[in-house]
Amino acid sequence: MKSHPQSIDPAVLELLPKASSDGVETVWDRYEAQQPQCGFGSLGVCCRHCVQGPCRIDPFGNGPKAGVCGAGADVIVARNLLRQVAAGAAAHVDHAYDVVEALELAAKGEINYAITDEAKLHRVAQGLEIEISGKTTAEVALAVVKAAYADLENHGKRPAKWLMSHAPQERVALWASLGILPRNPDREIREALHQTTMGMDGDPVNLVLATAKQGLVDGYSGLKLATDMQDILFGTPAPVVTEANLGVLKEDYVNLIVHGHVPLLSEKIVYWAAKLQEEARLAGAQGILVSGICCTGNEVLMRKGIPLVTNYLAQELAIVTGAVDAMVVDVQCIMPSLTQVASCYHTEIITTMPIVKLPGAAHIPFTLENADEAAQEIVRKAISSYTRRDPQKVHIPNYRRKIMAGFSVEAVVGALATVNPADPLKPLIDNIVNGNILGVVATVGCNNVKVTQDSLHVELVKELIKNNVLVVATGCSAHALAKAGFMNSEGTETYAGEGLKAVLGAIGQAAGLGAPLPPVLHMGSCVDNSRIGDLVTAIAKYLKVDSALLPVAASAPEPQHEKALSIGTWAVTMGLTTHLGVVPPVLGSKAVAELLTQGLTDVIGGKFYIETDAQKAAQGLIEDIRAKRKKLGLPG
Incomplete structure (x- = not known):
């Protein structure tokens, strides 16, 4: 008995029976197998921050009211939340750092990436009070990179410059009065982990304020920094028209899906897929279709008009269509189950990053220096996979929307x-x-x-x-x-x-x-x-x-x-x-x-x-x- 309907997406509902008949376990099957989920965890009252635990608080008042160290429900819940928010901030700051590094190497001419949006570069530089007159594009870019790195190298009390240059000034004054202006984002994330270890902060109000500081780390040293850098490198998005949902896949094309979050690789895949169309035709396909899942999909949609396949929860079902020849992933929101699902079909799962590897996947290392070579290898792997596709297993739901x-x-x-x-x-x-x-x-x-x-x-x-x-x-x-x-x-x-x-x-x-x-x-x-x-x-x-x-x-x-x-x-x-x-x-x-x-x-x-x-x-x-x-x- 299902606890609730799986989806309102008709394409998903059409593919779930196929997944079952193909012997594929999906995220919905695993969710049902987890029932009932741990009530203590759902309420946030379990703690395993030290090896004296795990400890849990009885929310009904009949059992333990404190962990071994004496931490009660208020402290445990607040500490757990702070750690979760710090982890989320870490994901976005790490993403931003990768793109700052890319802009630096591009400006130095050491990698094959161009600075696409000079106007955005100048706006960002002016916001940071960087003098741009008389400077080349590369010199302005390196000055912007230096400002970004300065936040990551800040060992003093100076608030993060990216925040100070872009946040509403009324808000900045308020955050300063509360003592939550972040400095070096890496230091703030490290401090949050320290603050939540055994024997540290026992004040839930102070822990919640520290959580607010992590939100600012994410907002400016993660989100804002990453978007600015990506716009400078790849262009600031302008309106494009394409389609969304699983029906964008094409039965007579090599279907290559990009999945993850950072566009450094996906931009190159889009480029090389266009260049290698003839190789796909020689393999018997009409061409190569690149489409996207999750935020990498959003990135290449916004700049290249690449269609969207689906969002996080249905990523396995894209493979269940039997029409996906390769799915290449970078970081974040990638289900480890993808390789198990792909083993029922011909689909190649390709990992690319040293911090994201999956047993059973092909791993093609991606670096900024080898981006073109890696992208070509990935596209050719998708073409080769197409030749092994079983037409009897292909079913693409006919659902897509213009967007x-x-x-x-x-x-x-x-x-x-x-x-x-x-x-x-x-x-x-x-x-x-x-x-x-x-x-x-x-x-x-x-x-x-x-x-x-x-x-x-x-x-x-x-x-x-x-x-x-x-x-x-x-x-x-x-x-x-x-x-x-x-x-x-x-x-x-x-x-x-x-x-x-x-x-x-x-x-x-x-x-x-x-x-x-x-x-x-x-x-x-x-x-x-x-x-x-x-x-x-x-x-x-x-x-x-x-x-x-x-x-x-x-x-x-x-x-x-x-x-x-x-x-x-x-x-x-x-x-x-x-x-x-x-x-x-x-x-x-x-x-x-x-x-x-x-x-x-x-x-x-x-x-x-x-x-x-x-x-x-x-x-x-x-x-x-x-x-x-x-x-x-x-x-x-």
């Missing part, structure tokens, strides 16, 4: 400039002020097998846009909403409220589209949440108010990764109400739960809002937006 993506902040401002070239933000602000746009909600993050795949994303957003809330989306949330038809002009006609529809129609016509903009703007991958932060910062600066006062909120409808918790924590530090549609492991401590959902508002402006029902969550976010509008003296 418009590529809405970087620069692209949004560009579209608004067609309405008011002299003051591009004015049309957006005017329509928020007059109530045509009630507010803005950013939906981000993952799928979680504990809920029906995509359901919370889709139902939440459907209610928001019906009530004239503009939605921007990243990560696997963007995949879910693309598959559901919210990222094309038809979505505006079908789902948007009258005020929102009028605004999107006017901008679309002014931009020469001949149709409205989509009701959900695709802003990119998980690290591209920094684009949402940039937009919030720009609106706050325009209105000369603290970002905590804006009618803006965030939501992670189906969070599952530690990165989602760190991104959400950053959003809260920005002063935003941040919805989580899956309960995080904090309910074992009433004190910590109240701090996160109520107490933080008093000191930091934002808060977490937990609601597992999509309709109630949407109404809660709308009420929050209306309350902020009232404080600003706006109608609605």
Whole structure:
């Protein structure tokens, strides 16, 4: 007996019986096998931080009230949360470091990557107060790299420069007063691990403030830094049109899927797949189709128009189609089960990074220096795999949706400039002020097998846009909403409220589209949440108010990764109400739960809002937006 429907995606529902008949175990099967899951872990009241444990607190009060060392539920829950958020921040900072290194080597001419967006490079340099006049592009790039490395080499008390140069100044003053301005991001992550070891911090309030600091590490030394570097190297996204869902796969093509998060490799694969089309034709295929899963998919979608296959939870089912010749992975959100699934088919799973290896996968080492060679080898491996494909095992569901993506902040401002070239933000602000746009909600993050795949994303957003809330989306949330038809002009006609529809129609016509903009703007991958932060910062600066006062909120409808918790924590530090549609492991401590959902508002402006029902969550976010509008003296 299934605990809940697996998905609302018809392509997924069509493939699950095939997986079963092919003898493939999926994430949903493994979830059912885990039932009942550990209640202590779900509440966050178990601790294994030292070898005296594991210890657990009885949430009902009949058993142990403290661990061996004396830590109670409040301390254990707060420590566990801080460690999770620090891990999420570490993932994004490590990603950012890789791209900074790439920009350095590209500027020195030591690797075959170009600096694609000189205008973005100059904007970033000017924001960092770097003098650019009289300097070559390479010299400016190296100066930007030096500034990025300076944060990672900071051994003093100076706050991180990337934060100080890009965050809203009202927020910076608040964070300084709370003592949570991060310095060297690596030092802050190390300190969080130290702070949560046995015999250290026993104050849940202090631990929650340390968690807020990790959110800032993630937001600026992870998300913002990575996005800036990637835009400089690969170009700032502009609107592109493509398709999403498993139906984008083509039976008569070599299907090569890129999966993971960092575009350093996937950009090269897209390039070499185009160059090696003739080799695919000689092998009997019509050509090579590159498509994407998770955030690597979002990255090459935004810049190259590469179609999206699916999001996190259905990554195994892409292989179950029998049409995927190779899936190449870099880092993050990669299920170890992929090789077991692939063993039932001809699919090659190819790992590329030294910190991500899977038994049974081919490993083709990727470095910046050998990027072209590795990409060519991967593409040729996919072509070779195609010749071994069993046509009897191929079944591609005929589900795909047209999507418009590529809405970087620069692209949004560009579209608004067609309405008011002299003051591009004015049309957006005017329509928020007059109530045509009630507010803005950013939906981000993952799928979680504990809920029906995509359901919370889709139902939440459907209610928001019906009530004239503009939605921007990243990560696997963007995949879910693309598959559901919210990222094309038809979505505006079908789902948007009258005020929102009028605004999107006017901008679309002014931009020469001949149709409205989509009701959900695709802003990119998980690290591209920094684009949402940039937009919030720009609106706050325009209105000369603290970002905590804006009618803006965030939501992670189906969070599952530690990165989602760190991104959400950053959003809260920005002063935003941040919805989580899956309960995080904090309910074992009433004190910590109240701090996160109520107490933080008093000191930091934002808060977490937990609601597992999509309709109630949407109404809660709308009420929050209306309350902020009232404080600003706006109608609605």
